[in-house]
Each structure stands twice: as structure tokens, then as C-alpha cells.
Amino acid sequence: MKFFDKNRIEQSSIIKKEKKHTVLLVDDELGNLRFLQGLLEVDYNILLANDGQEALELINKHPNPEKINLIITDQRMPRMTGIELLKEIINITPNSLRIILTGFSDIDAIIDAINEGKVYKFLTKPIEPKDLEITVKRALEAYELSQKNNLLVNELKELNSSLEVKVEERTSQLLGLNNVLTSLNESLKGMTEMIVHDLKNPLSNVLIFSDHIINKDLEPQRNKDLAKLIKKSGNKMFKMIDSLLDISSIEQGRIDLKLEKVNSVQIVEQIITDFKEISKKKEISINFQYDSEELEILVDTFRLNQIMENIISNAIKFSELGKSITVGLYKQEKDIVFMIKDQGPGLTEEDKNKLFQKFANLSATPTGGEHSSRVGLSIAKSLVEAMSGKIWCESEIGNGSSFFFSIPASND
16 A cells, blocks of 8 residues: 655755664555655665565564664565564564554554554554654654663662672761761861850950940040950950861861971970960969970971960860979970870870860860860861871870870971
């Protein structure tokens, strides 16, 4: 049966381009086959078969039947109908899409067998060339989508096949991630609480003292005293913010070190002098011991001061009234070693394990009601390591704590 109206087919020039899909055309009428070929060969690689048996042989001999993306076959053919052909090749080309061309008299049979042949669509004769072009285009779009879905399914199958082997490893990783998230949450909570606690009081003082100056007619000396208190509160807030910025800079690797050769004895003597007023309030004496006047190191002086201040201030905070602190300085091989030893309560093994972590909650508490930011030792550790040094602690419950850090000595 002729099912194309030749007068309705528009002839188009053949443009050379890369053809992605392969279409197998099957029809026992050579004229119809040639019309189908002429309509589709511009855009697709075309294979031709003159009946179902010939199509079956062609598919079986094809080096890769899966490369046949679409099969368009007439239903009424000698030896083998279109539906019979499609049933035969289901296992050979399971992913190929299938279109049946049929007359009205065959529609009931097609509908009954459509699932058995996995038919994508059937078109009734006479067939409009434009309708066929659109149907083929949509079919191949569906084929591409199906291939992507199959790829995803295969990937999921591969993952699933190895899941039992990897489940313990994955569980361990998830537990580790949970611990990290828990730790991060605790750190963020600790940081938030610390910021609120440390900034709220000095900020309140600034507001209160400012109100006194603004709203009350005070003596000049009283105004001066209040201004000093405002400055003191402002400095406290500034140091707190500065510590947080230090943490951020350290974690992002943005520490700007200005190294210079200095005499470490002179620096430590000045730091101890700066702490005299603070230590005097708790009647704590600071003793300084060193084995040479010439202990030179290559160091960032500002950062060295920051390290020493963090450790010494902690020693004062955790020491009882009337105790003493010993600061030591000595050369050990190629390093200059700094020691700060207190007579505080000492540290548990658990405390020592988390001593240099940010916002670590330790069992020991400041003896004079001082506030501990819980970031000083973490900053000290990062700064020491940034200057190629090491930091550690030796402590026993009831016997105080000794903090050590080493910085490479100057080779000159």
C-alpha cells in the first residue's frame, strides 16, 4: 500500500553535518522505503530492510545493535509482520525505540500487541511527512532521556553493589562528621556566649559612665575618673574583638609576621614588668631565671609578647593568693625555650588533651573570679607554630602547670 502523497513532500537540499542517531527503516514496498529514506537521511544515519526477516538478519549481523536508536517498520509485510519483528528483537536491542506504520484496519491488532512489542508510537496511513519528522524527533529525544536515566540507574546499581562493603566505613565517617558538627556547634555556642558575656558588661559600663558625664554636673576630677573607666571598658572590648580577629586571621592563614633578631631576655623582662600591677593584686610574685644574657632569636616581637601575655595571664588567673610564678629562659640545641611555671591546681589528663583547642571547657577555674576567654592558648599555639616553634604543657593535679614553647635561635 502506498501511503505517501508525493505531491505533499517538500524537497530539501542535503546539508552535510554530523549525524548522531541511527534509524532502521523496514518496509516491503521499495517506493515507501525510499520516501522514508529521503525524508530522514539529512538528519540521521539510515539503515534499510525490505521486510521483517531482512531486518532481523541485519540487526543480528550488526556489530553493535544498541547503536540502532530507532526502528520504524510497516505492519503488513510478507513472512513477518511489524509486531512480530519487534517481538523478535526485544532482547537484541532492548533500548531501541519502535514506531509502527499501519492502516486503520490493523489498529485493533496493534493496540493488543503494543506492549508485547514495546511500541513507542504507531502512525496510521496515509502519513504526513511533517508528522513523521516530528514524531521521529520526539522519539529520539525520549531515547536520549531514557539513556541518561539508564546511566543513572546503572550508577546507582554500582553504588548499591558496593554499599554493604562500604557501610561500616561510611557509618564511621558519618559518626566522625557528627562529632565534628557537634564540636563546631559547641565552639560556635561557646564563642557566642563568650562574646555576649565579655562585651555586654564593658559596653554597659560605657553607657552608664557616659550618662553620668552627660546628665550630671560633676567635678572635673570625677569626669576624668569616669573617662578613665570608659577607656578601660573600651580597651577590654577592643582586646576581645582583637582576639576574635586573630583567630579568624590565623585560621585563614593570614598571619603577617615581621621577623627581627632580638634579645629574648630583654623582651621577657619587659613583659614581667608589665604584669607587676596585675600580679600584685593577688600577691603573686613572678621570678625570672635564665642561663645567659645573650639569647637571641629571630621572631615577631609583637606576636612573642602576645604569646607570653596569654600564658602568664593564665598563670595568674589560676593561681591562689600569695603563690609564685617562675619564668625561665634557656637554650636547648638550636632553640630558645620559654617556660612559665605556676603553682595552680594542675590539669587533668582530659584537660591536657584539649588544652590548646578553641573555647575548650577545662575543669580548672580562675581563683579570683577573673573571666577566661578560652582562646588565649589556642592563639598562642598557632602563633608559635607560625614561627616554626613548638608548644607543650607538663602538669599534674595538685602540682601546678608548666608551659613551654620553643623558638629557633638566631644563627648569627
